Amino acid sequence: MIDPVTRIEGHAKISLHLDEEGHVEEAYFHVTQFRGFEKFCEGRPFYEMPSLMARICGICPVSHLIASAKACDAILAVRIPEGAVRLRRVLNLAQILQSHALSFFYLSVPDLLLGMDSDPATRNVFGVMEANPAMAKDGIRLRQFGQQIIEWLAGKRIHPAWVVPGGVGSPLTAENRDRILAGIPEALAIATRALDWFKNEMERFREEIRSFANFPTLFMGLVGEDGGLEHYSGKLRFLDAGGHIVADYADTAYDNYLAEIAHPWSYLKTSFYKPLGYPDGVYRVGPLARLNIVDGIGTPRASQEWAEFRDLDRGAVLSSFYYHYARLIEILYALEKIEQLLHHPDALDSHVRAHASVNNTEGIGVSEAPRGTLMHHYKVDRDGLVAWANLIIATGHNNAAMNRGVLQVARHFVHGNKLTEGMLNRVEAVIRTFDPCLSCSTHADGRLALEVELRSHQGELLDVCHTR
Amino acid sequence: MPHTLNTLIIGYGNALRGDDGAGYIAAELLRDRIHRPETEILSQPQLLPELMEPISRASRVIFIDASVSGRAGKVHRIPLRPAPACARVTHHATPEALLAGAQSLYGHTPEATLYTIPGRNFEVGQELTPSVRRAVNQLVATLERELA
Numbered sequence: 001m002i003d004p005v006t007r008i009e010g011h012a013k014i015s016l017h018l019d020e021e022g023h024v025e026e027a028y029f030h031v032t033q034f035r036g037f038e039k040f041c042e043g044r045p046f047y048e049m050p051s052l053m054a055r056i057c058g059i060c061p062v063s064h065l066i067a068s069a070k071a072c073d074a075i076l077a078v079r080i081p082e083g084a085v086r087l088r089r090v091l092n093l094a095q096i097l098q099s100h101a102l103s104f105f106y107l108s109v110p111d112l113l114l115g116m117d118s119d120p121a122t123r124n125v126f127g128v129m130e131a132n133p134a135m136a137k138d139g140i141r142l143r144q145f146g147q148q149i150i151e152w153l154a155g156k157r158i159h160p161a162w163v164v165p166g167g168v169g170s171p172l173t174a175e176n177r178d179r180i181l182a183g184i185p186e187a188l189a190i191a192t193r194a195l196d197w198f199k200n201e202m203e204r205f206r207e208e209i210r211s212f213a214n215f216p217t218l219f220m221g222l223v224g225e226d227g228g229l230e231h232y233s234g235k236l237r238f239l240d241a242g243g244h245i246v247a248d249y250a251d252t253a254y255d256n257y258l259a260e261i262a263h264p265w266s267y268l269k270t271s272f273y274k275p276l277g278y279p280d281g282v283y284r285v286g287p288l289a290r291l292n293i294v295d296g297i298g299t300p301r302a303s304q305e306w307a308e309f310r311d312l313d314r315g316a317v318l319s320s321f322y323y324h325y326a327r328l329i330e331i332l333y334a335l336e337k338i339e340q341l342l343h344h345p346d347a348l349d350s351h352v353r354a355h356a357s358v359n360n361t362e363g364i365g366v367s368e369a370p371r372g373t374l375m376h377h378y379k380v381d382r383d384g385l386v387a388w389a390n391l392i393i394a395t396g397h398n399n400a401a402m403n404r405g406v407l408q409v410a411r412h413f414v415h416g417n418k419l420t421e422g423m424l425n426r427v428e429a430v431i432r433t434f435d436p437c438l439s440c441s442t443h444a445d446g447r448l449a450l451e452v453e454l455r456s457h458q459g460e461l462l463d464v465c466h467t468r
Numbered sequence: 469m470p471h472t473l474n475t476l477i478i479g480y481g482n483a484l485r486g487d488d489g490a491g492y493i494a495a496e497l498l499r500d501r502i503h504r505p506e507t508e509i510l511s512q513p514q515l516l517p518e519l520m521e522p523i524s525r526a527s528r529v530i531f532i533d534a535s536v537s538g539r540a541g542k543v544h545r546i547p548l549r550p551a552p553a554c555a556r557v558t559h560h561a562t563p564e565a566l567l568a569g570a571q572s573l574y575g576h577t578p579e580a581t582l583y584t585i586p587g588r589n590f591e592v593g594q595e596l597t598p599s600v601r602r603a604v605n606q607l608v609a610t611l612e613r614e615l616a
Contacts, residue, residue: 055484106517125517126552126565126569129569129572129573133572133573136517137573140517140518140520140521140573141521143518144518144521
């Protein structure tokens, strides 16, 4: 058993079950925390929901703010001003930028730079600082820039209350627009350096590429009306492993094509594509899915990188190891897109909020969070008090694929009755490629931990590894 | 690199977990009271590696944190020295590790002090225990006088 899993957002354990010959037969990824935000928001006024829901997570509060505010917009039945849409987009992209920088530079570069088998005592961001200070500084600077954009727009970096039902709290100032634009060239240079470095290093990870959740699944995410990359609003696209579009749906009709099941070993629910049932309807979301499902990117430098990325496979790019690659391309895209949005002639438009009272008793908000598609669905009474809420979070969408990924990598790397550090880290690393946020997905607290348990075919505990 | 900050104050903790928010709340109170361009005050849910950069620009840094040990209502002052992280630190860090990182990445680490405020109640909630509230107010008043 690997308990706790480290360098992920949340608390989890993995159990590996051996067959009679000592080969890994089954693997389970258990999420062992529970909070239940959906229950305790019942009875609260709907306009409190964005601020309440942002408390689910300290890493991606902005993502919850945006999906929640969109659900509230639907309850108000307002079309929010274009200026507010642009500013929400900038905020969402800044969130993706800072979260991807954290995932790549702080959580994954230790494995990629120092090696999967390196000393775990130094396999962390401080080890990266020793081995490659320039890269560590790049990571710190990029995340700082994303956080800074959030603060300049929304007043504070964590749990800002600027995104509100009907729009945003205040327009962008010329000073803040210019400060953001001034930082873009440096951030683009960092993103380009990281991409070049990663592409050069990929050759060293052929075995991981082959075995890190590298199997056919569906992929899901938002696309624009033109099929382009989209993080704020659009239609939901399903794509199969061969690269064929399965269906495009209205995002608010998710109930018609998604279903969830609960497993006894985990508080994390598992989503699947209803028409194919479970487990055939397993799908993945997040950066890898987004770059697989789109017809184009829409910004020049990210488009070039995307074209190269899509050449990795004939159909969809299947190995979850490439989540890292996709994350870096999305960083580049986010920076280019923020620049485009801030150069819009009406970027400083003062009309950024629409006002109304309760006009609908139900609202659904869908957006792309760093880790994948985020859905907030609320029902309210005539006074606007929340009667019911359902949240479907990226890590829930990815849960089945993560479980299968753990099994695949365990079968490849775990042999015998004893767990080694290299085995342990690779089993963790496949989960890390998805960048799961267990706090979000169970709406639970955010300790970092994983435990791996190795059990014989008779259920006897053979070995346990804890990482902290 | 020139020191662009005289003093950097970092108060940290979870303001939704009772007394754990003592450091965070102290920093928020100080931000309301101290308005000097050479003093920067940050309130953070936790310490993060990106703090190394502003730390390296300061000539003095003050950390304020809650503590699970000690008598509630007291304030302890601890001088800090840089110490590289030896555990599996991920995206949160210790003050000593941030000081070491500021030195190794940016070439400077400032004089540093940690004030800890022992708490009693760390359950979900936004209220400080009265004795912890008094300790926070006392520390805020002391630092305000010191930095005036």
